[in-house]
Amino acid sequence: MTANHGAQAAPSDRCGYVYDVSTLPDIGAVSCWRPVWEDEDRCLWHLDISVKPRDALADRQPRENERLDGAVLGRVSLNGVDWFENCSLIGAQLTAVDFNDASLSGADLREASLENVSARRTDFSGVNLEDAALSVCDLRSADLTNVRLDQAAFSNVRISRSTTFGKTSVYEDELDDVDEEWYLQTAQAAIWTYREIRTIHENNALSIEARSYYLDEKDMRRRADWHEGNYATALKAEGSRWVTGYGMSHWRGGETTTWTLESPEDAPPFWVAYILARSLYFSVITFSTLGYGDIRPVGTVARWLAGAESLLGSILMALLVFVLTRRIS
Numbered sequence: 001m002t003a004n005h006g007a008q009a010a011p012s013d014r015c016g017y018v019y020d021v022s023t024l025p026d027i028g029a030v031s032c033w034r035p036v037w038e039d040e041d042r043c044l045w046h047l048d049i050s051v052k053p054r055d056a057l058a059d060r061q062p063r064e065n066e067r068l069d070g071a072v073l074g075r076v077s078l079n080g081v082d083w084f085e086n087c088s089l090i091g092a093q094l095t096a097v098d099f100n101d102a103s104l105s106g107a108d109l110r111e112a113s114l115e116n117v118s119a120r121r122t123d124f125s126g127v128n129l130e131d132a133a134l135s136v137c138d139l140r141s142a143d144l145t146n147v148r149l150d151q152a153a154f155s156n157v158r159i160s161r162s163t164t165f166g167k168t169s170v171y172e173d174e175l176d177d178v179d180e181e182w183y184l185q186t187a188q189a190a191i192w193t194y195r196e197i198r199t200i201h202e203n204n205a206l207s208i209e210a211r212s213y214y215l216d217e218k219d220m221r222r223r224a225d226w227h228e229g230n231y232a233t234a235l236k237a238e239g240s241r242w243v244t245g246y247g248m249s250h251w252r253g254g255e256t257t258t259w260t261l262e263s264p265e266d267a268p269p270f271w272v273a274y275i276l277a278r279s280l281y282f283s284v285i286t287f288s289t290l291g292y293g294d295i296r297p298v299g300t301v302a303r304w305l306a307g308a309e310s311l312l313g314s315i316l317m318a319l320l321v322f323v324l325t326r327r328i329s
Helices: 054-059 170-174 180-203 207-228 231-244 269-287 300-328
Strands: 072-074 093-095 113-115 133-135 153-155
Touching: 153 180, 170 180, 180 207, 207 231, 269 300
Parallel strands: 072 093, 093 113, 113 133, 133 153
Antiparallel strands: none
C-alpha cells in the first residue's frame, strides 16, 4: 500500500513521515503510509541515509500523482527515469543525484533543495520550483519551459544555449485570467522569474539571451506600474522603452558615463544630435584637461585617443602661452 492518508498517525509498520506544509496554503499535509524499509523506522524514500540502492528505489517507485513530500535522495543515479512525473516532492532533499535524460515533468518541487544535481537534457517542463534552492546544478540542455520559479534561488547553476526556459514566463501567461487581487502578485512573480533567468544567463556568459530576459523583466515592471497606478514611473518606463529600448537598443545612449552609437543610420535625428553634443562636450573637457569625470572613455582604443587628445591639448596650451609671452616681451 503506497497511498497517502492525510496527516493521520500511521501504524508502526508504516513510515508515518509528515512534511510541514504550513507555508503552503493551497495544500494540506499528508502522512506517508509506505512500509518501513528493513529494520528502519522510515520508508526508503524518507529514510535519511547517504546512499540508497537504485534497484530498491525502482521496486518502490512512486505511483502517479503520489505525495512524497520531504523525500531524501543522495548519491544515486536516476538517469532516464520518469518516476516523478506529476508527483509531489515538496521539500525534497536531493543531493548529488544524477537526473540526466530523466523526466520530472509536472512535478511539484516547492521548497525543495537540489545540490550538486546533474540534470543534463532533463525534462522539467511544468515543474513547480517556487521557493526551491538550486546550488551547483548542471542544467545544460534541460527543458524548463513553463517552470514556476517565484522565489526560487539559483547558485552556481550551469546552463547552455540549448537550455530552454520558454519565450514567456508562465506567470505572465496567467495575467489575463487572474483576479484583480492577484494581478500584482502574479506580475511580481513574473518579474522575479525573468530576473533570475537573466542572472543565470549572465553568469554563464550568455549575454544575448540575458538581454532578452532583461527586456522581459523591464516590460513586466512597466505593465505592473500602469496597473498599480504608478503613472510617473510607468511614463518614464514608456519613454525608456520607445527611445532606448530600456537602455538596450543598438543605437542607445548608455549609462551616465558611457554611450554607444553603432548604427547612426537607424537612430532618430534628435538622438544623433544628442550623442554629437555629448561627444563634443567630452572632447572639449579632455582637450582642455579639465577632466570632470562625468564622462569616461571605454575600451583601449578610446582611452588612447582620449589620452592623446589630452596631451595634445596640454602642448598647444603651453605653445599658446609661449607665443603670447614672446609677443608681450
